[in-house]
Amino acid sequence: MSSVRIGDMDRADRARRAREAARRSLIRVGVAVGVAAALLVGAGALYLSPAFTIEKVDVVGAEHLTSQDMAALASIPQGTTLLTVDTGAIERSIDRDAWVSGVTVNRVFPSTLQIVVTEREIAAVVEVAADDAATIQPWAIASDGMWLMPIPDRDSEVGQAIAPQIYEDAERVLHISGVPYGLVPEIGSYCTDVNVNNALAIVDGMTTDLADQVRKVSATDAESTLLTLDNGIEIAFGTADDIREKERICLKIMEENPGKVAYINVRVVDRPTWRAV
Secondary structure, eight states, X not given: OOOOOHHHHHHHHHHXXXXXXXXXXXXXXXXXXXXXXXXXXXXHHHHHSSTTBOOEEEEESOSSSOHHHHHXXXXXXXXXXXXXXOHHHHHHHHHTSTTEEEEEEEEETTTEEEEEEEEOOEEEEEEEEETTTTEEXXXXXXXXXXXXEEOOOTTSHXXXXXXXXXXXXXHHSEEEEOOOTTOOOOTTSBOOOHHHHHHHHHHHHOOSTHHHHEEEEEOSSGGGOEEEETTSOEEEOOSSSSHHHHHHHHHHHHHHSTTTEEEEEOSSTTSOEEEEO
């Protein structure tokens, strides 16, 4: 006959329960590892499979870039899927174009890639003297001073290939002329010419309807910047200082002398002059 102490029985029971708990824990870990492995294998297979292949690319917001331009910029390889596409690389590639001020690429399952573009707009067309000042090349420039592109002849091969919106915008925006020879614009660079920047600053800084009437700006030098309105009135505006006060004076002179004004000089804001037709 043998005997077991109560303390020994308690220790044995605790040890048994601990072994069972450890075994259940190992089972749970094994199941979790198995599920994770299965998910990983499945994800890998899905990633490498042709599922979610990009079949359509939707471009939103592009008016000055053609579909051919966007295809070249995005450069999406054939067979790319929504899972394998590098949206960041596409955004960086498109964002390098001078027309683009912002871009976002979205995956739209099951098979569409959406490209949302925010474009710069043409603020003015600058007449740039080229070939030893023998010819004039019009350049589109944005309101932030970035050179967008030289505008080719509409009937040329290049002109036929670019977006018609470019020509529509070029016709309605103001034209900056008289820029001294030597200006060499580069697509995607910011204008450093003080005469052109002064002209842009004047029109951009106007807050009245006078801005909508400006059609041409002669920018031979900042001090003698000359605005021509759509009614033919010329305004010697000068530098982009005291813009609102100069606007107020011009509008007042024209209001008080309807149909009589041919020329206004507000270069010295406290001594304005005007000349009749």
